[in-house]
Amino acid sequence: MSDLLQTLINTLALGGLYALIALGYTLVYGILRFINFAHSDIVAWGGWLAFTIASGLGFLSGAPGFAMPLVMLITMAICAAMGVTIELLAYRPLRKAPRLNVLITAIGVSLFLQNVGMNDKLFGTRPTTIVPMMPNTELFSIGKVPVRLYDVLTIVLALVLVVALERLVYRTKMGRAMRAVSFDERVASLMGINVNVVVSVTFALGSALAAAGGILFALRNDLRLTSDSTWVLLGLKAFVAAVVGGIGNVRGAAVGALLIAFVEVFVHFYITRFFSGTEWVGKLQDVYVFMILIAVLMWKPSGLFGKSTVEKV
Amino acid sequence: MDLRGWLRPKMFLLVLAALLACSKKEDGGSGPIKIGHFASMTGAQATFGISTDRAIQLAIKERNAKGGVKGRMIELKTIDDAGKQSEAATAVTRLINDYGAVAILGEVASSLSLAGGPIAQKSKIPMISPSSTNPDVTAIGDYISRVCFLDDFQGWVVAKFAFENLKAKKAAVLYDQAQAYSSALGKFFEEAWTEMGGTITVKAAYTGGNLEISSQLQQLAGSESDVIFLPGYYSDAATIIRKAREAGIKATFIGGDGWDSEELSKIAGNALDGNYFANHYSPLEDRPDVKNFVAKYKAEYKAEPDGLAALGYDAALLLFDAMERAKSLAGPDLRDAINQTKNFTGVTGTFSIDAKRNAKKSAVIIGIKDGKQTIAARIEKK
Numbered sequence: 001m002s003d004l005l006q007t008l009i010n011t012l013a014l015g016g017l018y019a020l021i022a023l024g025y026t027l028v029y030g031i032l033r034f035i036n037f038a039h040s041d042i043v044a045w046g047g048w049l050a051f052t053i054a055s056g057l058g059f060l061s062g063a064p065g066f067a068m069p070l071v072m073l074i075t076m077a078i079c080a081a082m083g084v085t086i087e088l089l090a091y092r093p094l095r096k097a098p099r100l101n102v103l104i105t106a107i108g109v110s111l112f113l114q115n116v117g118m119n120d121k122l123f124g125t126r127p128t129t130i131v132p133m134m135p136n137t138e139l140f141s142i143g144k145v146p147v148r149l150y151d152v153l154t155i156v157l158a159l160v161l162v163v164a165l166e167r168l169v170y171r172t173k174m175g176r177a178m179r180a181v182s183f184d185e186r187v188a189s190l191m192g193i194n195v196n197v198v199v200s201v202t203f204a205l206g207s208a209l210a211a212a213g214g215i216l217f218a219l220r221n222d223l224r225l226t227s228d229s230t231w232v233l234l235g236l237k238a239f240v241a242a243v244v245g246g247i248g249n250v251r252g253a254a255v256g257a258l259l260i261a262f263v264e265v266f267v268h269f270y271i272t273r274f275f276s277g278t279e280w281v282g283k284l285q286d287v288y289v290f291m292i293l294i295a296v297l298m299w300k301p302s303g304l305f306g307k308s309t310v311e312k313v
Numbered sequence: 314m315d316l317r318g319w320l321r322p323k324m325f326l327l328v329l330a331a332l333l334a335c336s337k338k339e340d341g342g343s344g345p346i347k348i349g350h351f352a353s354m355t356g357a358q359a360t361f362g363i364s365t366d367r368a369i370q371l372a373i374k375e376r377n378a379k380g381g382v383k384g385r386m387i388e389l390k391t392i393d394d395a396g397k398q399s400e401a402a403t404a405v406t407r408l409i410n411d412y413g414a415v416a417i418l419g420e421v422a423s424s425l426s427l428a429g430g431p432i433a434q435k436s437k438i439p440m441i442s443p444s445s446t447n448p449d450v451t452a453i454g455d456y457i458s459r460v461c462f463l464d465d466f467q468g469w470v471v472a473k474f475a476f477e478n479l480k481a482k483k484a485a486v487l488y489d490q491a492q493a494y495s496s497a498l499g500k501f502f503e504e505a506w507t508e509m510g511g512t513i514t515v516k517a518a519y520t521g522g523n524l525e526i527s528s529q530l531q532q533l534a535g536s537e538s539d540v541i542f543l544p545g546y547y548s549d550a551a552t553i554i555r556k557a558r559e560a561g562i563k564a565t566f567i568g569g570d571g572w573d574s575e576e577l578s579k580i581a582g583n584a585l586d587g588n589y590f591a592n593h594y595s596p597l598e599d600r601p602d603v604k605n606f607v608a609k610y611k612a613e614y615k616a617e618p619d620g621l622a623a624l625g626y627d628a629a630l631l632l633f634d635a636m637e638r639a640k641s642l643a644g645p646d647l648r649d650a651i652n653q654t655k656n657f658t659g660v661t662g663t664f665s666i667d668a669k670r671n672a673k674k675s676a677v678i679i680g681i682k683d684g685k686q687t688i689a690a691r692i693e694k695k
Binding site: 003006007010013053054118125126127128129131132136149220221222224225228229230233264265266268269272273276279282283285286 | 335355356357359360395409490511515516517518520522523524527528531532535546551552555556559561576579580582
């Protein structure tokens with residue numbers, strides 16, 4: 001029983017983390033119809049910027065209570081500005097170019113961010129940690145299962161931000177403009193919507209969420225170099241979550257993220273327990289995750305919440 | 314424009330350049346002796362490369378001050394492989410073909426030695442690995458040797474310590490399935506452990522760098538093990554130990570020489586207390602060779618030399634010794650001289666290069682108390 005509860009908490013926390021990152025992929029795809037490969041690097045920069053700010057303000061040796069929210073807000077603001085700038089410099093000039101050009105540019109931006117991040121004057125080339133800023137204390141326990149700060153923080157933050165984003169997209173004027181641009185960019189601009197502003201806002205939102213995800217990831221798993229495959233894999237799983245949920249759909253991304261986390265934690269835990277003694281079953285953790293992608297794409301190619309559209313040729 | 318007419322001379326030049334790039338540079342017999350070092354100077358195992366490189370530089374500086382080898386100065390070129398297998402192979406190729414190294418030192422991580430080794434073997438350039446412990450490394454061929462103990466010994470050492478000193482009976486293993494070093498060391502531990510009469514409760518795997526492993530940790534928490542063997546590298550081990558303590562795992566963690574880095578305790582903090590790892594030497598040892606080396610290294614770099622530094626130093630000294638004895642610095646002669654090394658005394662002890670180009674050595678078990686290292690046991694070679 002306590003195993004079940006523990007697995008569920010772990011699933012929710014990891015799902016929340018994936019959701020924060022998946023939303024960035026889904027927003028950009030929804031508006032511009034291209035996959036922003038540099039998104040996972042914004043996540044990495046988010047984690048590292050938080051470390052830089054926290055160590056600059058001396059929060060890594062004894063931090064006051066407001067340290068974490070402060071660092072998080074500053075980091076999210078910087079990353080939002082980064083997202084807008086990247087779009088302005090790298091993607092906007094290619095708005096009318098074929099999708100493939102933008103895709104390749106995104107890979108270029110990703111490599112740029114990875115390598116600039118490793119500069120000694122910026123983040124450097126050694127793994128580090130931001131845990132001392134806010135240790136993972138036990139908040140309370142349900143039965144025998146302790147509930148810890150990072151898990152609660154991830155779940156609450158993901159929930160709040162996903163709901164806020166959902167409200168923004170479906171209840172505000174800006175959200176309506178975003179949906180209009182996503183529907184048809186040219187017609188939207190004819191209706192007096194400033195497409196450039198909408199796209200900038202989209203990138204700012206996605207990047208701010210990515211920064212939050214990056215900080216949470218850094219708290220949970222400490223920091224690796226910006227070029228480490230850790231970030232690529234994290235981005236890949238969040239991207240899979242977005243695709244499984246139906247890329248372009250906010251709710252879908254959240255559900256997809258939970259599904260991916262469910263397979264990675266819940267399914268993996270019980271499948272290895274069931275086949276205990278068969279070592280290779282436990283080694284295939286990532287395989288199960290990507291098998292879900294294949295299964296969903298075969299059964300419902302547009303994802304769980306995606307609407308199927310016929311490409312006009 | 315006539316493209317063909319324009320292309321032909323260019324193509325010819327390109328092919329010529331490619332051919333030139335493929336042929337390795339030979340040692341001219343005069344000028345400095347060139348040694349190449351490939352190492353992870355950046356990345357998740359950066360301290361491995363940095364420590365080793367510093368120690369090699371120190372050894373070269375001392376040797377050159379005494380007149381070098383065969384009356385020639387020694388020159389070192391280090392290429393960073395960032396801890397990536399693809400880069401390791403390129404680094405060795407560049408050291409041999411572009412730089413013209415007569416011998417290669419490196420790598421620490423076994424996977425990287427396994428990636429770079431075949432290139433040295435094919436080019437007939439001797440390569441000495443300071444601290445790759447996976448048995449397969451020297452099995453690449455007769456040009457590849459090492460100055461450290463092997464993982465079958467290390468696995469046995471850890472098992473013996475846990476069984477006899479810690480009186481543990483139930484052990485779990487959590488290994489990095491992406492590293493040849495980690496998975497093999499896990500197997501050797503398991504073999505030695507079950508032979509001694511211990512039981513293995515759980516064997517779980519993770520992939521280095523991907524530490525969202527709550528499922529694996531939960532399995533370990535439920536296994537009620539006395540000890541958990543964690544044969545990974547320090548950056549992973551540090552995070553895993555912290556997360557394990559948070560997940561309520563009380564068992565003692567034991568690691569291999571891959572834990573040896575000053576950054577282990579920086580990242581893991583006080584979660585590290587009460588855990589142990591096997592190593593090649595400890596700067597706290599009372600032997601005169603060790604004291605001498607520690608003093609020199611500290612004076613040069615203001616840092617404590619870890620096991621990788623000591624092995625890097627020994628690898629360099631053994632190479633100088635072999636160069637002095639070799640008929641010439643050509644690959645086959647140097648190879649024979651290295652492989653015939655007997656009773657060589659270095660910082661990490663006295664050893665010989667055996668028929669399989671390995672070294673039989675003793676190990677120390679290092680315990681961590683209040684963030685500081687202590688020598689918990691010394692286990693002699695068998």
